[in-house]
Amino acid sequence: MIGIGLLGLGTVGAGVVEILNKRQEELKALTGKDIEIKKVLVKDINKKREIDLGENIITSDFEEIINHEDISIIVELTGDLEQSYRYIKRALNSGRDVVTANKAVVSKHFEELSSSAAEKNLGFLYEASVGGGIPILKPLQEALTLNNITVVQGILNGTCNYILTKMFYEGLDYGEVLKTAQELGYAEADPTADVEGYDTLRKLRILGTLALQGEIREEDILLEGISKITAFDIEQIKKMKSTVKLIGEAKELDEGFTAVVQPTIIKEDSYFANVNMAFNSVVFSGDNVGELKFYGSGAGKLPTANAVLSDVVDIIMGSYIKRNPLGERKLKNLNTRIKGEYYLRISSPIEEILKNIESISKELLSTNDNIALRTKEIEYIEIIKLLSSLGVHRDKYFLARILE
Known part of the structure; x- marks a missing residue:
């Protein structure tokens, strides 16, 4: 039996419970094990929920999860940044594999958490953090x-x-x-x-x-x-x-x-x-x-929950890359080298701005209520410098690169 500690019972957490309940037999046939949610961490244990998890499953105390002997995988779906980081770090330090959908915590602590998991030979998977339901x-x-x-x-x-x-x-x-x-x-x-x-x-x-x-x-x-x-x-x-x-x-x-x-x-x-x-x-x-x-x-209750549970299955089956995936x-x-043609609209049709902006223009599209133009091939940073020198506030322009 594989015991899951689920952190968070929002939209995605509810989707995880729903899919697990629907696909228990198929999951056991694939993995050879029963997968069971042992504890669920929530902020408010008295909140009315449509999901029936049985008695003594819901808790507001993380210690009940981290100290639970039958939990081997922590699924973190709180959406919080600093709190989720602490949960994930403690889970790895306690020898648990971790699955998360939290892009913010993965992005901010990517190297540290990836290294920690690899050193402890544990899984740290986050498929749902990038593409929602897309396996990428x-x-x-x-x-x-x-x-x-x-x-x-x-x-x-x-x-x-x-x-x-x-x-x-x-x-x-x-x-x-x-x-x-x-x-x-x-x-x-x-x-x-x-x-x-x-x-x-x-x-x-x-x-x-x-x-x-x-x-x-x-x-x-x-x-x-x-x-x-x-x-x-x-x-x-x-x-x-x-x-x-x-x-x-x-x-x-x-x-x-x-x-x-x-x-x-x-x-x-x-x-x-x-x-x-x-x-x-x-x-x-x-x-x-x-x-x-x-x-x-890219999002949604069941697509994202599906990605989360795909990571859980990979951990159970051992079908994930065991080493640290970061090179x-x-x-x-080299962002200063980014260059190309751009569309630029400025909502300040002032004569001085128009005069200075014409130097980078390939095609002038409008000079009425808005200045709009297609630029010559130019470095992105040069456009930003020019706008700043002309006192064009960020709220007054829209910039988009053009790909042919």
Whole structure:
């Protein structure tokens, strides 16, 4: 029998319980063992829940879980950062394998927790932290055995993708779509982590560090979110026969790397253009396997719970990479070399700004209520420096790279 200590009984935790209850026979046939939730950690043990877990299963005391002799796997689904870090660290120190869906804790403590698990010959798996229901981390790690991975990129946040899709196809403005997304549960009451790109950044930090086998920290990634996009921008992008997505990309370059999360304008017939609504996709390229594409639900109760339980099964079966999956390459941050053509809109049609901005313009799209242009090929950092020198506040412009 395999005993599980489940930390958190929110949406994903409830999904884990639901799938376990439905698939007990199949799981036993595969693993040869019964899988049983022994304890569940919650904040409020008196809260009414529709899930029946039996007597004495729910607790608000982590000590009851960490000291439980029959629990061998800790499944951490609290969503908290610092508390979850302490839970995971104690679980590993006590000799338990750990599965988590918490991208924030994996991103912030990636090297430490990966090293700790490897030293203790324990599993530390986090498939659900990056792609929700998309199996991406295990295939990526397996591909690394036979390939050098030179680039990984993806649409990694369902909230942003939903907002951009609705704006593009329905002609709605950002605030209107965000409100709908919040009502439907796609966006949080405070959507900052999603719309400003931090969620995508954390996922790219994990993907990029694994793919390039060298540490890419959160602060190494250039970041632009989608909160400044307007219906006007969408109209200009449509005229280019293109659409726009928030794409994270980490790429190897001359013994270094570039890493960026940024609104990206892509042709309507390109691959990522067909990844719509709350769906996600990840693409990586290896020198032997070529390009591999992964598509599916990036979030949701059952898809994410499915990824969590796939990690649990891998631990039980021993079918995961036992060594520390993080490489030891020392890669130089070469983000200053990022260059290309960009779409730039400034909501301050001042004569002086227009005069100075024309020097980087390849095509002027509008000079009326907004200045909008397509730039010449230029380094990203040069655009930011120019905007800063002109006193253009971040709230007054929208910037997106253009990929042909």
